[in-house]
Amino acid sequence: MAIRQQLLAQIDRGLLPPGKKLPGERQLAETFSTTRVTLREALAVLEAEGRIYRRERRGWFVAPTPCAYDPSQLVDWQQCFAQHGGQFSWVTQKTPMASAAVSDQMQLPPFAQVFEGEGLIQIAQLPVGFVRTFLHSDHYPRIWQTGEQATLLNTPADADVDWSSSWEALDSDRAAVLEVPAGTPVLKVVREWNIQHGGALRTVRLDQEWWRQHAVALCGHSAR
Numbered sequence: 001m002a003i004r005q006q007l008l009a010q011i012d013r014g015l016l017p018p019g020k021k022l023p024g025e026r027q028l029a030e031t032f033s034t035t036r037v038t039l040r041e042a043l044a045v046l047e048a049e050g051r052i053y054r055r056e057r058r059g060w061f062v063a064p065t066p067c068a069y070d071p072s073q074l075v076d077w078q079q080c081f082a083q084h085g086g087q088f089s090w091v092t093q094k095t096p097m098a099s100a101a102v103s104d105q106m107q108l109p110p111f112a113q114v115f116e117g118e119g120l121i122q123i124a125q126l127p128v129g130f131v132r133t134f135l136h137s138d139h140y141p142r143i144w145q146t147g148e149q150a151t152l153l154n155t156p157a158d159a160d161v162d163w164s165s166s167w168e169a170l171d172s173d174r175a176a177v178l179e180v181p182a183g184t185p186v187l188k189v190v191r192e193w194n195i196q197h198g199g200a201l202r203t204v205r206l207d208q209e210w211w212r213q214h215a216v217a218l219c220g221h222s223a224r
Helices: 002-012 025-031 036-048 077-082 100-106 172-178
Strands: 052-055 059-062 067-069 086-094 115-123 126-135 160-169 185-197 200-211 216-218
Touching: 002 036, 025 036, 036 052, 067 077, 077 086, 077 115, 100 126, 100 200, 126 172, 185 216
Parallel strands: 067 216
Antiparallel strands: 052 059, 086 115, 115 126, 126 200, 160 185, 185 200
8 A cells, every 4th residue: 555655646746647657567566675466466456546557568557537427428439538539449240139138128029139239449549448238129220230330329319328337357358358357347337228118118228338447437317
C-alpha cells in the first residue's frame, strides 16, 4: 500500500501524466527496494482502481480520465466513444440457436434462433471494451442477413432499459480480446431492453459488456 500511495501521489500531482509509461517492473522494484511480487501486488491494486492499465508486452501506463458512460441511454457504441477517439467494430455476427438462458430471457420458443453479435471498442488502438448483444428476431428481421449494421439505434423507440453492473474476472477468451491476462478483473454491464408485448414485458435485446477498469465511469439512472 505504501508503493501504491507513492505512485498515486505522483499521478495526482501530474508528475506521471495520462498515457505516460511507467518504468519497467524490475526498475520499479529496485526503486522501492522491494520484490517484483510485492510490486506487482501494488500495480494490481492501482489497475483495479482504474488508475493504470497494462498493455501486453509493452508494460504499464497511466490511465486517462475515464469516459462518462450512461447505459440507460439509447445511443450507439460508436457514437458514445467517438468523442474520446474510440472506434467500434463488429468481430462476429451470427444467427445461432438460442441458449436456454437466452431463450428464457427473451421468451423464445424451443430451438428458436437469435441474432448474436460480438464487438470491440478501442481507444487509441487499445481494446477497452468487449460487447455481446442478442437480438430478438421478431423485432430485428433484417439484421445480419442483409449486412445491416446492428446498433442501439435499431432498438424500438418505446423500449425501456434495465441495467446492472458488477465486477468479474475475465476468462481466457475475453482476456485475449482485451489483451490482458486471464483472471484480470473487469467491469461487467448487462442491459435488458424491454417492450410491452401481449400485456407483459418482452426482452427484445440483451447486451453484455466487459470493460477495462480505467475505461468508463458509469452514470445515469436505473442502475443496480
